[in-house]
Amino acid sequence: MNITLDADKCCAAGQCVLIAPDVFDQRDEDGVVVLLDAAPPADQHDMVREAAAICPAAVIQVHE
Amino acid sequence: MTPSPASPAPAPAAAPALPVQPPQGCPFDPPAEFARLRTEAPLSKISLPDGTEAWLATRYADIRAILGDTRFSSDTTRPGYPLSGMTGGATTEHRGFIRMDPPEHTRLRRMVTREFMVKRVEAMRPDIQRLTDELCDAMEKRAGQDVDLVEALALPVPSLVISLLLGVPYDDHEVFQRLTGTLLSRTVTDEERESARSELRAYLHQLVSAKEAAPGDDILGRLITEQQVPGEITHDDVVAFAALLLIAGHETTANMIGLSALTLMRDRETADRLRAEPNLIRGAVEELLRFHSIIRNGPRRAATEDIEIGGQLIRAGEGVVVAVPSANRDPEVFEDPDALDVCRPNAQHHVAFGYGIHQCLGQALARVELQVVIGTLLRRFPGMRPAVPVDEIPYRSDMAIYGCHTLPVTW
16 A cells, blocks of 8 residues: 655645544644655555545545 | 416425424434435525525535535635525625635635644643533532533533633633624524624624734734734734634534433433443544534535536536535435444544535544543433423524533433
């Protein structure tokens, strides 16, 4: 799994951080998404897919 | 057959109004009309109070498509925007960023997003717990009496938290709670709503002016020193931020607390389960948000081009009203949607906070407030029950945000 972000579109809802905190974070200045791990281990994959499905601004792309 | 001149063809029936009444005896269910519309006419026309028409979207997939597409504008000054019957803060003048489109929406929203980011809100959890415990201590002293849970706990927790964050004196809570009540009513006259808007503006104008002289370590203080002083925003913009965050910050969470507490008083099995397994509270809050879907008067959009949604063409300049409670009870997405299941695997797919770039800015804060307050109530007041028959509780079908006006309880 490989993750890319379109962070310009991020609205800082923070749902990805709630779902997969080992993969996503928010930057201090404006809460915009930050990728902690662009190729997370298998035990994170379901959570990453869930975060991508829920993201309100369709910022998270998952490549498998 | 040609109608005779003596009996002209009847004028086409006006479209129905936005459904708001829950089914008889089922105060926790959305209007029954939504289930029929989802299958028969997922995009149908409704009449707004001034007689104009708008589309009403009732299916989950269509609602996500609309809210996720910025060609559906949030700018209330756009032609065709369905303004009539709208509640809340200023609509066209001095409006907050929720009533704007990118790029201005993005610029303004990002001035406050960090204040509500997950780690900032998690850091507040101990303070929210302490505040909740203090209010519960005061309630405990009234054991055996009838207590209005709205007044004693549901409204004070989010009001205190947002006042603290913004730097609004909590001593003024009667003023802003009263004005918010008028602003969010669907049954007051336009004049009454306008008058509440001006009164709130005047109050916040004075507050922001005082803060300009002595900005504190709070959201309004930071907006003044970091954005207004360098010329990024004006005094009026700070007032608009204050109005938006103050209104959105207390009324929504307060109503979710009241409805959630009442639901769990009536569903003993679920309440016992949450007491036995407190780590279920996060999922339970998502499910309660889905189940109750308290936003009942929108969100609303105006199409800026011709756009096809679920096979229905919406034309540029037409307005759309989205039925959040209908999306969150859509059986295409949520199995057995009318059941409250605190372990529902996809509960967080709800659109109770909206969807798209306008999705609720304060959602992380709302989640923590709900987790703390509901968890604490379950733990400290296991015997709490409604003090009146549940069909005598005054439900808020007259308001843009559903809930209970008062919730008399005893234990």
